[in-house]
Amino acid sequence: MELIVTDRPTGAPNKGVQLSRVSKLGGIRSWSLPALETCPGAKTDDGLDLVDVCKGCYARAGHYRFPNVKKVRAYNKLDWQRDDWVDRMVLALDADRYLRWLDSGDIYSRLLAEKIFDVVSRTPWVKHWIPTRSHKVPKIKSVLDRVNQLDNAVVRYSSDSIDGRFSSYHGSVVIADSADLPEGATLCSAYVSGRCNGCRQCWDKSVAVVAYVAHGRAMKKLVRRIKSASACGDIL
Ligand code: SF4
Structure with missing residues (x-):
C-alpha cells in the first residue's frame, strides 16, 4: 500500500486530509484509523475478549506496523475532530469516484458517524464503501443506518465469525475457505491474486453479503486453531 497525503499540512498541522492509496483496490483511496483502539465492535459482549474475526486482524500486522502507516492513522484520529474536517474531506475527494472507508480502525464515536454522513451527503460523485463492526453500538448504528440510506453509500455490517455465520443484518462475512461459501453470500475473488481487478461489488448495494x-x-x-478446536468438540 502506498501512502499519499492530500492537502499536505504546511506550517499548520491541522490542515491536512490524509488518505491512503490501496494497491489491492487498484489505487482507490481509503481514510483509516488506528486498529483496535478505535474498534468498539472488536470485543465480545462481556468485553473480556476479542471476537473471532478480530483475533486475526490484518491491520495489526505486516506493513500496518510501519511508523509512517501508524502515523497517518494516529493523525486521522485527531484530525476528524477538527471543525473543518468535513469541508476538507469534501475538497480532498474532488477527483475520486470511489472511497473505501476504514481500511483499518472503525467508527468509534457517534459524532464521527455524523461527520461521515455529512461527507457522504456532500460527495454524491463518490461511491462510499463503509465496512464496520460498530453496528453493535446502538447510538452509532442509528447514524450508520441513515448513511446506508444514501444512494452513494454501502455500509457493510461485518459478522464477527470466521466460519461463515451471518444474519440478514450483516453485509460481509469472513470464511475459512472459498469452498465454504454460505448461501446468500457472494465470494470476493481477491484472495486469488490479492487484487480486485476491477471488481466493485463491495460498493454495490445489490450485493447483499460479500464473503x-x-x-x-x-x-x-x-x-487452523478454530477448525482443530471444533474437530475436538472444543470451543475456542
Ligand atoms: S468483493 Fe470485489 S471489490 Fe470487494 S474486496 Fe473483493 S474483489 Fe475487491
Whole structure:
C-alpha cells in the first residue's frame, strides 16, 4: 500500500486530509484509523475478549506496523475532530469516484458517524464503501443506518465469525475457505491474486453479503486453531 497525503499540512498541522492509496483496490483511496483502539465492535459482549474475526486482524500486522502507516492513522484520529474536517474531506475527494472507508480502525464515536454522513451527503460523485463492526453500538448504528440510506453509500455490517455465520443484518462475512461459501453470500475473488481487478461489488448495494476468504498469517493460524478446536468438540 502506498501512502499519499492530500492537502499536505504546511506550517499548520491541522490542515491536512490524509488518505491512503490501496494497491489491492487498484489505487482507490481509503481514510483509516488506528486498529483496535478505535474498534468498539472488536470485543465480545462481556468485553473480556476479542471476537473471532478480530483475533486475526490484518491491520495489526505486516506493513500496518510501519511508523509512517501508524502515523497517518494516529493523525486521522485527531484530525476528524477538527471543525473543518468535513469541508476538507469534501475538497480532498474532488477527483475520486470511489472511497473505501476504514481500511483499518472503525467508527468509534457517534459524532464521527455524523461527520461521515455529512461527507457522504456532500460527495454524491463518490461511491462510499463503509465496512464496520460498530453496528453493535446502538447510538452509532442509528447514524450508520441513515448513511446506508444514501444512494452513494454501502455500509457493510461485518459478522464477527470466521466460519461463515451471518444474519440478514450483516453485509460481509469472513470464511475459512472459498469452498465454504454460505448461501446468500457472494465470494470476493481477491484472495486469488490479492487484487480486485476491477471488481466493485463491495460498493454495490445489490450485493447483499460479500464473503472474504481468511487471509494473512495471523488469520490463517486462527482458522487452523478454530477448525482443530471444533474437530475436538472444543470451543475456542
Ligand atoms: S468483493 Fe470485489 S471489490 Fe470487494 S474486496 Fe473483493 S474483489 Fe475487491
